[in-house]
Amino acid sequence: MADELNGKKIAFLATNGYEESELKKPWQALQDAGAELKLVSLEEGEITALNEQELKPGATHPVDLTAEEASADDFDGLVLPGGVLNPDKLRLDENAVHFVRTFFEQGKPVGAICHGPWSLVEAGVVQGRTLTSFWSIQTDVRNAGGTWVDEEVHVDQGLVTSRQPDDIPAFTEKLIEEFAEGRHPEQARKTAEAGASPT
Numbered sequence: 001m002a003d004e005l006n007g008k009k010i011a012f013l014a015t016n017g018y019e020e021s022e023l024k025k026p027w028q029a030l031q032d033a034g035a036e037l038k039l040v041s042l043e044e045g046e047i048t049a050l051n052e053q054e055l056k057p058g059a060t061h062p063v064d065l066t067a068e069e070a071s072a073d074d075f076d077g078l079v080l081p082g083g084v085l086n087p088d089k090l091r092l093d094e095n096a097v098h099f100v101r102t103f104f105e106q107g108k109p110v111g112a113i114c115h116g117p118w119s120l121v122e123a124g125v126v127q128g129r130t131l132t133s134f135w136s137i138q139t140d141v142r143n144a145g146g147t148w149v150d151e152e153v154h155v156d157q158g159l160v161t162s163r164q165p166d167d168i169p170a171f172t173e174k175l176i177e178e179f180a181e182g183r184h185p186e187q188a189r190k191t192a193e194a195g196a197s198p199t
Contacts, residue, residue, distance in 0.1 A: 005035035017085025020049035029172040067095035072102035082114025091122035107188035158184030
């Protein structure tokens with residue numbers, strides 16, 4: 001399993017307040033599978049996780065590119081970690097939302113866990129898709145035209161979603177499969193059918 005993603009370049013999009021395990025564990029798994037990884041965020045420097053149980057800062061991670069600098073053209077896939085604050089900040093940033101949407105327009109695989117799908121809702125790519133998430137945002141998913149399911153991991157034409165940190169093993173396994181498989185033309189078609197970006 002050490003070379004499944006050799007030659008693949010994967011972006012992680014996150015900012016301050018991310019759920020540490022949802023970035024760290026998939027990052028390690030994809031790196032072990034041979035992928036080249038870059039952290040894209042809103043600003044240069046580093047980002048800090050939030051321990052939501054203790055409401056105090058967690059680990060930090062260096063930023064490789066800002067969302068303004070980054071282009072989906074340069075990557076084979078995208079991962080959206082959760083945490084409550086992280087995706088809430090990302091969905092307010094026009095560059096981050098555009099970055100997310102472009103992966104769907106290009107039919108490239110995307111993984112989102114926990115509250116990560118908030119960014120998908122904002123990017124206008126949920127309509128007609130089936131996905132899961134942390135249970136508290138299921139109404140947001142449905143209001144955006146998606147079908148919400150309560151599953152450990154769900155895959156819909158290159159879109160991999162999971163609910164919470166306990167689902168990370170299943171999430172990373174499917175991420176590796178989808179990133180190794182590559183582009184999904186059906187994903188690009190569904191995105192085009194969903195209409196123009198709301199931003």
